[in-house]
Amino acid sequence: MDQALVVIENLTVDGEGRAPLTDLSLRVDPGDSMVVFGPEGAGLGSLVAVLLGIDNEYRGKVYYKGRSIKDFNYIERHNHKRDIGYLHGDYGLLSNMSVEENISLPLEYHSELSADEIELIVDSLVENFGLGRCRKLRPIAMTGSEIFRTAYARAIINNPDLLIVDHAFIDHASINIIPVSDNMRRRKVDPNKATLFFTYQPQIFLDFADEFIMFYKGGMVFRGDRGAFLESENPYLRQFIQASRQGPMEMM
Amino acid sequence: MGRDMDFTVIPGRTGRRVIGFWRDVLDFRDFLRSIITSFQSLRYIRLRSLYAIVVNQIRFTGIDALLFVILIALMIGGTVIIQASTNLPRFGIEGFLGNILVIIIARELGPLVTALIVISRSGSAMVTEIAVQKWSREILSMEIMGIDTRLYIVIPRVIASILSITSLIVIFDTVAFFGGYLISLTTIYIPADQFLQALLDAFSFKDLVSALIKSFTYGTLIPLIACYYGFLPRSKFEVPVYVSRAVIRTLFLIFVINAFISVIFYF
Numbered sequence: 001m002d003q004a005l006v007v008i009e010n011l012t013v014d015g016e017g018r019a020p021l022t023d024l025s026l027r028v029d030p031g032d033s034m035v036v037f038g039p040e041g042a043g044l045g046s047l048v049a050v051l052l053g054i055d056n057e058y059r060g061k062v063y064y065k066g067r068s069i070k071d072f073n074y075i076e077r078h079n080h081k082r083d084i085g086y087l088h089g090d091y092g093l094l095s096n097m098s099v100e101e102n103i104s105l106p107l108e109y110h111s112e113l114s115a116d117e118i119e120l121i122v123d124s125l126v127e128n129f130g131l132g133r134c135r136k137l138r139p140i141a142m143t144g145s146e147i148f149r150t151a152y153a154r155a156i157i158n159n160p161d162l163l164i165v166d167h168a169f170i171d172h173a174s175i176n177i178i179p180v181s182d183n184m185r186r187r188k189v190d191p192n193k194a195t196l197f198f199t200y201q202p203q204i205f206l207d208f209a210d211e212f213i214m215f216y217k218g219g220m221v222f223r224g225d226r227g228a229f230l231e232s233e234n235p236y237l238r239q240f241i242q243a244s245r246q247g248p249m250e251m252m
Numbered sequence: 253m254g255r256d257m258d259f260t261v262i263p264g265r266t267g268r269r270v271i272g273f274w275r276d277v278l279d280f281r282d283f284l285r286s287i288i289t290s291f292q293s294l295r296y297i298r299l300r301s302l303y304a305i306v307v308n309q310i311r312f313t314g315i316d317a318l319l320f321v322i323l324i325a326l327m328i329g330g331t332v333i334i335q336a337s338t339n340l341p342r343f344g345i346e347g348f349l350g351n352i353l354v355i356i357i358a359r360e361l362g363p364l365v366t367a368l369i370v371i372s373r374s375g376s377a378m379v380t381e382i383a384v385q386k387w388s389r390e391i392l393s394m395e396i397m398g399i400d401t402r403l404y405i406v407i408p409r410v411i412a413s414i415l416s417i418t419s420l421i422v423i424f425d426t427v428a429f430f431g432g433y434l435i436s437l438t439t440i441y442i443p444a445d446q447f448l449q450a451l452l453d454a455f456s457f458k459d460l461v462s463a464l465i466k467s468f469t470y471g472t473l474i475p476l477i478a479c480y481y482g483f484l485p486r487s488k489f490e491v492p493v494y495v496s497r498a499v500i501r502t503l504f505l506i507f508v509i510n511a512f513i514s515v516i517f518y519f
Contacts, residue, residue, distance in 0.1 A: 052396055074292050082398030092393025095385070106397045109301040109404070154397075 004029050004063070005162050005194050011050065011060035013218070018055070019043040020218040030161065031191040037202040038215035039240065039249060044198045046218075048166050051196075053080050064162075082110050085160030089167035091151035093139045099146075100126060100135045103154045110158070125153040129179045145176035152180045163187065163195045170201055184208040202229070203241070214240065216249055283480045290402035297403065305408035313374040314416030318423065321369055322431070325424040328365065329432020332356050337440050349442075350450025353429065358459055360514065362425040363466040367474065367506045370417055371499060375478045378409060379498045382482025383491045391483075406479045414471030421467050462517045469509055477502045 006028035013021040021043040028034065036044060049055035050062055053069050062069045064080060072080055093102050100122050107118045126135050129149040134142050142150070148168070155163065174181070187193045188208055197205045202212055212229040214222035214237055221236040229237070239247025332353065340346045382405060385391050394401050433447055481498035485491050 054395075074289065075296060078293060078296075078398045078400055080398070081396050084396075086396045088389070088393070088396075090389045090393075092389050092396075094390050094394070095388065096381075105301070105394075105399075109297055109397070109399050111298070115300070 005032075005065060006051065007061070007063040008050075009061040009063075011047075011058055011062060013043070013046045013050065013055070013058045015218070018049070019046050021046050021050075021058075021215075022218040024060075024218070024220060026213070026220075028162065028194050028196065030194055032194045032211065033188045033197075033209040034195070034211045034213060035197045035199060035202045035205045035209040036213045036215065037199050037240070038221075039200070041217065042215035043218040044215060047215075048164060048198055051164065052084060052086065053077050082106065082158065083160060083162075085155040085158065085163035087151055087155040087163070087165050087168045089170075091147050091168070093147055093151055093154075095139050098136050098138055099131050099142070099150050102139075102150055103157060106154065106157050121157065125157065128183075129153045143176075145172050148172055148177060149180055152183070156183065161193060163193070164198065165195065166198045167200070169197070169204060170199070181207070206230075280477075280480055283483070284476070287402050287406055287476075290400045290407075293400040293403050297400070302404065302408045305404075306412045309374075309409050309412030310416055312377070313370060313413055314419055317369055317373055317416075317420065320373070321366060321420050321424050322427050324365060324369065325362075325427035326431040326435060328361055329357060329428030329430075330435030331432075332361075332428070333432045333436040333442075334439050337436060337442055347450075349447075350452075350454035353451060354454040354459060357428045357432075358425050358455070359462060359518070360510070362421050362428065363463060363470065364506070364510050366417060366420045366424050367466075367470040367510075368503065370413070370420070370470070371474055371502050371506065374413070374416075375474050375502055376495050376499050378475060378478035379482045379495045380491060382479060383485045383494060384488075386483060387485065387488050387491070406475070409475040409479060410472055413475040414468055417471040417474070418464070418467035421463060425463075458517055462513060466510065466513055469513070470506060473505060473509070474502055477505070 004027050006026070008024060008026040011021055011024040011026075013019075019041045024043075024047070036047065038044060046055065050058055050069070051064075053072060056070050058070075064084075069080065094105070097105070103125055104118050104122045107113055107121065111118070113121070126132060129152065131146060131149055131153070134146050134150075139147055139150075151168070169177075169180070184195070185208065187195050188210070195208070197209060199205065202214075206226060206229075209226070211225055212222070213220060214234075216236055222232065222234045224232055224234075232238075235248050238244070239249050245251065336349055336352045336356075337346070340349060340352065382391070391401050391405070394404065429451060433442070433444070436442065478498055481494040485494050
């Protein structure tokens with residue numbers, strides 16, 4: 001029986017108001033930690049939108065846990081999004097809610113847990129992510145790292161099998177986000193969990209990922225493990241890492 | 253001509269406005285459809301997550317507006333009672349004081365002024381709040397959590413608005429009648445029992461039904477239009493444009509509906 005979390009077969013997204021993807025195939029199994037990176041317009045955002053079920057205008061097949069995302073009905077589409085942990089770069093905390101309200105929202109909305117049970121889970125996350133100081137505060141009164149830790153806690157509150165980190169995890173002092181880094185490392189060695197990092201700065205994720213995939217103009221131009229990422233002479237990868245004008249990629 | 257009319261050939265600013273208005277109507281229809289579709293989610297969500305929003309909206313739309321509504325009701329009630337009680341005797345129809353008050357305050361001014369207060373205060377705030385949430389990607393964030401934002405954002409506001417407007421109309425009418433009576437005592441004396449009896453005699457079941465229908469209609473339309481325009485802005489620069497558009501169009505629609513309901517009930 002196929003245990004893959006995500007199977008993408010010959011995915012093609014036309015570039016009308018979005019970055020195109022061309023004939024992309026990819027498989028994400030439980031236990032995988034992948035960094036997907038590339039310059040602007042490479043198609044990272046388009047792939048995230050397809051994985052989350054936001055964009056259904058594509059050709060090819062995309063399966064999540066064996067089911068075609070395109071075939072989900074109205075309720076299944078919402079449940080699919082609920083099942084995936086998602087953290088995006090803007091964090092998207094609700095500005096009229098406190099830290100604990102933001103973290104508990106997915107459970108309040110979806111779960112059959114009692115209020116006391118939800119409170120216990122939120123207490124645990126607040127403690128684990130060092131949010132005690134601000135648990136009653138709204139985002140406006142919080143520091144950048146507190147907002148980040150709150151958004152991360154909210155993204156994993158349903159203990160998702162697949163976590164997508166979309167252009168987040170940057171611009172923070174490492175010391176302020178230790179609880180998140182620790183959680184990422186635990187996820188990395190958990191054989192049942194997978195994480196996809198979408199980023200312009202793949203080097204940040206060397207500790208958290210096993211596989212690195214580079215896109216350029218909708219196609220995959222590099223794929224390899226940590227060693228390959230660090231040592232490969234792939235011209236696309238070298239140009240990207242060195243932020244050089246010299247190479248096969250054109251400046252947008 | 254044997255072919256569909258091409259509306260794009262309608263010339264000038266008026267034509268463009270008509271086309272724009274018609275597109276807005278179609279978009280609003282699609283918005284309403286999406287809300288009806290979202291009712292499917294009711295089977296799966298926990299209603300407790302909506303409860304806090306309903307309570308917050310009632311606090312903002314109803315309770316926070318109370319003082320303002322009471323002050324306006326006192327002034328309108330006092331003015332109408334003074335005008336009616338000093339001018340009706342000139343025409344020999346002072347016996348119709350109660351009828352005049354019920355007609356002017358309970359049937360028309362109460363629901364209309366309350367709606368105007370809610371539109372200018374809460375309607376504009378709703379558009380701004382939702383537009384800012386959309387611009388700051390909070391709504392996207394909710395959608396990605398699997399939250400049905402049409403249901404989660406719109407329905408609690410409609411429920412809260414219906415409850416708030418109904419309550420505010422009852423309070424407005426009560427304050428306008430009895431507070432207005434007390435104010436009017438400073439200029440003219442009307443025996444309290446005579447005033448009360450005149451009111452009771454003038455009230456009918458039809459007035460109650462009409463007020464309830466207006467409460468329900470305004471309570472539904474004001475948040476629906478506010479939410480519709482709140483979801484539209486694509487950048488923060490468009491927020492004031494849509495706030496203004498929402499307020500003006502809701503005001504106009506409320507006046508039209510008020511007239512329509514009055515015609516249906518009393519003509």
